[in-house]
Structure formats: C-alpha cells, structure tokens
Amino acid sequence: MKKGVILTIIIVISVLCSFKIKDQKEYTFLYLSSVKDFKNSLGELMHKIDVSDISTKTGIDELKKEIGLSRLKLKSIDFWLRYFEPVGYMKINGPLPVEWETEVFEKFEKPYRREGAGLSLAEIYLNRDNINKDSLHILIQHAIDAVNIFQADSITDQLDTYHHFFLCNRLYLLNLSSIYTTGFECPGNNNIVPELKAMLPEVRKIYTAFNTGFSSTSLSKNYLDLYDKLIAFVNTQPDDFTAFDHFTFIKDYINPLFSENQRLINQYAVVSKNFNDYTLNNDCYSIFGKSLYAAQNTKGVYSLVEDENTLNEIKHIGKLLFYDPILSGNNSRSCASCHKPSQYFTDTTVQTSLQFNGQKRLPRNVPTLINVIYNHLLMLDGKHTSLQDQARGVISNPKEMNCSEKEVLEKVLSCDEYKDAFKKFLKLTPEEKKISFDHIISAITFYYGGFSDYYSPFDDAMNKNMPINNDAKKGFNLFMGKAQCGTCHFVPHFNGVKPPFVNSEFEVLGVPEDLAYKNISPDSGRFDINPAKETWHAFRTGSIRNAEFTKPYMHNGVFNTLDEVMDFYNAGGGVGKKLIVDNQTLSSDSLKLDKEEIRELMAFIHSLNEKIIFEEPPAQLPLSHNDKLNHRKVGGTY
Numbered sequence: 001m002k003k004g005v006i007l008t009i010i011i012v013i014s015v016l017c018s019f020k021i022k023d024q025k026e027y028t029f030l031y032l033s034s035v036k037d038f039k040n041s042l043g044e045l046m047h048k049i050d051v052s053d054i055s056t057k058t059g060i061d062e063l064k065k066e067i068g069l070s071r072l073k074l075k076s077i078d079f080w081l082r083y084f085e086p087v088g089y090m091k092i093n094g095p096l097p098v099e100w101e102t103e104v105f106e107k108f109e110k111p112y113r114r115e116g117a118g119l120s121l122a123e124i125y126l127n128r129d130n131i132n133k134d135s136l137h138i139l140i141q142h143a144i145d146a147v148n149i150f151q152a153d154s155i156t157d158q159l160d161t162y163h164h165f166f167l168c169n170r171l172y173l174l175n176l177s178s179i180y181t182t183g184f185e186c187p188g189n190n191n192i193v194p195e196l197k198a199m200l201p202e203v204r205k206i207y208t209a210f211n212t213g214f215s216s217t218s219l220s221k222n223y224l225d226l227y228d229k230l231i232a233f234v235n236t237q238p239d240d241f242t243a244f245d246h247f248t249f250i251k252d253y254i255n256p257l258f259s260e261n262q263r264l265i266n267q268y269a270v271v272s273k274n275f276n277d278y279t280l281n282n283d284c285y286s287i288f289g290k291s292l293y294a295a296q297n298t299k300g301v302y303s304l305v306e307d308e309n310t311l312n313e314i315k316h317i318g319k320l321l322f323y324d325p326i327l328s329g330n331n332s333r334s335c336a337s338c339h340k341p342s343q344y345f346t347d348t349t350v351q352t353s354l355q356f357n358g359q360k361r362l363p364r365n366v367p368t369l370i371n372v373i374y375n376h377l378l379m380l381d382g383k384h385t386s387l388q389d390q391a392r393g394v395i396s397n398p399k400e401m402n403c404s405e406k407e408v409l410e411k412v413l414s415c416d417e418y419k420d421a422f423k424k425f426l427k428l429t430p431e432e433k434k435i436s437f438d439h440i441i442s443a444i445t446f447y448y449g450g451f452s453d454y455y456s457p458f459d460d461a462m463n464k465n466m467p468i469n470n471d472a473k474k475g476f477n478l479f480m481g482k483a484q485c486g487t488c489h490f491v492p493h494f495n496g497v498k499p500p501f502v503n504s505e506f507e508v509l510g511v512p513e514d515l516a517y518k519n520i521s522p523d524s525g526r527f528d529i530n531p532a533k534e535t536w537h538a539f540r541t542g543s544i545r546n547a548e549f550t551k552p553y554m555h556n557g558v559f560n561t562l563d564e565v566m567d568f569y570n571a572g573g574g575v576g577k578k579l580i581v582d583n584q585t586l587s588s589d590s591l592k593l594d595k596e597e598i599r600e601l602m603a604f605i606h607s608l609n610e611k612i613i614f615e616e617p618p619a620q621l622p623l624s625h626n627d628k629l630n631h632r633k634v635g636g637t638y
Helices: 003-051 057-075 078-084 086-093 119-125 133-151 153-160 163-178 189-213 221-236 246-267 308-322 387-396 405-413 416-426 437-452 457-464 470-480 562-571 595-606
Strands: 098-101 112-115
Touching (some): 003 057, 003 133, 003 189, 057 078, 078 163, 078 189, 086 133, 189 221, 221 246, 405 416, 416 437
Antiparallel strands (some): 098 112
C-alpha cells in the first residue's frame, strides 16, 4: 500500500475519532452546563430570600415561585444527580430534616444520622409560623455546597464511558414508577404533574446527547420511540395530581422501558461501581418481577448450592424443622405455632401470640413471613439484618421459644433423619467444619423463603398484560395519588423499600393502644434499637400484599379489619385521631376519601392477593434416640 493511501486512512480515522471525542464532550458539556445552571438558580434563590419580605403572604409566594423555578432546573439533572451521589442529593432535595439510615452494604454498622436540606424542606418551612431568613439561608446554602460534589472529577470522570448512563437511566425509570409521581419528594401536590411534564423532555435531551456521543452503545430506536409516546401520554394528563393515570403510565410505558433498558445493560455488558446497584438484578426484565432486587439470602450457609435435587432435600428438611417443636425449650412450640402456613405464615386468630409460658401475650403482632425476604431489616423494629439472625433470635428468646443453640443442635442431631441429612449437607458448605446451628436455621429460612415467589393478579396485569377489573385500576391510582399510600408503601412490593432498594424505611403513624383512641401504643419501636427522637414509636413499613388475609394489623394487632385501618389513615393517623404524637411522619391531614374511593382502594389491595400454593403439614416428625422427644406433635401444641 502506498504511503499516501496510508496517510489518508490515518487522517480519516483521526478525523472520525476527533468527531467522536467532540460528540462525547458535548454530552459532558450538557451535564456540566446544566449543573452550573442549577447552581446559578440556587444563587438567585438566595438573593430572592435576601430581598423578599417574608412577613407577608406576597413575599412568601414570591419565594415559593423562585423555589419552583429551581426545582425545574433540578428536575433537568435529577437523572444524573440522584444516581451519582444520593447522600449529597439529600442536601439538595431531602424529603425529611433528619433520616436514620442503614444501607444494605452497611448492615453491620450502626444507623447514622443524615440531615436533609434544600428545596423541598425550604418550601415546607415557608408554610410554618414565625419563619426567619437565617433558617432559609442554611437550607439553601447546604444545597449550593452539595452541588460542588457533582462538579468534582470523581463524578465527571464517569461521563467519559457509557456504563453510568444505563444505570442512571434504570434508577430514573424505577423512580418514575414509585417516587416522582407520588409526591414523596415534592412538597406541593399541585406541582407533581407539571414537574413531571417538564422533566420528561429534559431527559429526552440527555438521551439525544448520549446517543450522539456514544453511537456504538446507544439507546435503541424502540426505546426512544416508546419514550416519545410516554411524553405524549403524560402531556394528555391533567395537572391535577389526583386524576393522574398511574396504572397506564407504569404498565404501558415505564415497565416496558425498564425492560428494554435492562436488555441494553446486558447487551452492552454494563459494569457498575455504584452502591445504588448493589441489590438490583440485571437479569430481571420487569419492575414487578420477584427477582428485581435481593434483600435477603434465604439459603444462608447453603449459598453455593445450585443443584435442584439437593435444594429440594434442604427444603424438605427445612419444612420438617419448621413444624418441629424440637426447636423449643419445652418441645411443645414450633415456628408454625405462630407463623401458621395455612394463614399466610402469620396468626389471624389472635391480636398477639402467647409467650413461651403460655399465659401472657407477646407485645407485638406476628408478621407474615411471606415477602419478608424483600426487607433489608427484619422484625418490626429492624433488629435483625438477616433471616438467619432473625430465626436465631426467636429460638433463643425466653419469651418465644426459649432454647439455646447448643440444646437445639443436640436434640436435632439425636434424630437420624436430620443427622444423616446434615452430614450430607455439610459437604456442600466447605467453610463449615462440622454441623452447626447455622445449618439448621438456613434450612428453615430456605423452606419458607420459597413462599415469597408467587404473583398476584396485579402483577399479572403489569407483567403479562392480563386483564384486571376497573375498580382495582382506580384503586391503584388512588393509592399512588389522593390516598398518598405510595409515599410509604413503594412500588413494586408495596413495602418500605424504595428505589434503589438498598434500605428499609420506618414510619411513625401514631398507632393507638386500643380502639378507644385514648392513648398511643406504649411500644417505643425502632427507638429500642436506635434511640433518637425521630425513631420513637417508629416501625418498619410492611407490605400490603395479601393484606386481605393477614389480619390483625399494625405492630400491636390493634385493628382487626381493613376498614378499621382505612378509617385510621383517612383520619390522619394518631394525630388525626386527636392523639399526641410529636414526631408523626404520616400526614395528620384527613385524606377525605369517600366510601366509593375506599371501596376502590380495597379492590386494588385485593388484587395484590398472591396465588400461593400452600402445602400440607408433614405427616410425622423424625424419631429421636431420646424417647422423651418422641412425643412431639407436628406444629407444636400452642
């Protein structure tokens, strides 16, 4: 080949590369200029605070308008910011003044205090009496300082490759399904839909810039076409938050977009370095897939076991143990004594279960074990971080099963069927030198964990486009809108785990001691684990899946019907019922739901009843070499 031809080829390649670099720089420029623009808007807001007369309604309204303009600027870059640095983001648009967090990757650390600041809290503050400019300055200055985080090289360097983009986009889509449209981080419900209408086309600009700069790893035409249809759909929706069609929004647009983004994550071999992706599963193609994220490991010490036949053997032993009172100090109480499998692994017959002594009652309701695996923190106060620790705690608790690990191990291994099985399983757990208590509790958690894999008619509507009745659709829209349920019970599991699914939330509802509503329940809840004024009477938010069948409700089982629960929430929780609850996180305003709306909400809740196949109890329990243990009854006696 002649030198001139080679030189021409080199020049062409260099020009093409320079164009590519230029295009990628334009994507980075869009980020940097948008962040700078937002920071400038915060500066203008600070100036507005200085010159406004906050003693008048006019002055306050002017400030709220300026906050609204800054919020729109924030929405144009929320796509990046919320993913890159969620802790820093809390200073810009924190939903609460103080949060106590334990992330999934920090499970073995103590909860720590995170202070929020920024736009939402500033707007909420303006609704208070006796406001002052210094407090507003502090809230906005924290936001300005936090923007610097997003201009640092540690953040901007990620823009040089395509990997971050699809992960930012995934979180964006998950937030569209459960955060942006519920009012979770928007203090004024009147602004929710207008902000959404402004955000969607701004993100479309990000898509265009990315595809130009990263043409070999671009968003697909199918994705962009559907996203444009999403924008068109949202523009047809009224600005009235209570009239927004969440059902169609998620089913026809957000969930299919999520599926396509997941496909591209795999096609382009996207790699994550961000804790936001810690629990998410790249191989789940629906927001309503039960494998979307992993909060608990049901296998425990059997984590490396993949053989289906062996797993079935472990599950069989786990089932026997679940029904076997050999785990208790008096050989009369089993896991199934309180978590009755035929009653959705709870006890619907009592407000709270008996203590070990068979006389007094436990202070808290028995939570269902179905879908418990989708919580990062377990027990109603978040005491335990793993299913195995939870089982260990219950078995050793003097008020529950009252048995030591050593005694359980000795009794279980006195039964040949158990002993032979665990000898076999020991070979599959190379890190364990001998049969341990962990082998026992891991078999149990693996058994009942499987009952969380079932789906409901609502899931089928989202995943398979199966028909669902119109009342359930209306109820879902109420759930996400006027009734404000979706701000605590997040899509898709309708529990307290929100995107990116790395922690479990706790709420203070003001639950009464009894239906007379004379006093709040004396149970201090999360405070027992993490003492702070914000955690007093706080409890982990449970799932409403299968709620029709899992009465009684609340931590103390005070409500026996969903109608009573609805009445409580509709009134505004404990404060709405005239109880004194200084730190209630639930809005104390009445929801003003009428009977027809409550009926529709119930229809939605019923659509979350999962089609679970329950099993018959074992016919008999393994015999022991200790004759005193051979009178055990399947399921225990109380």
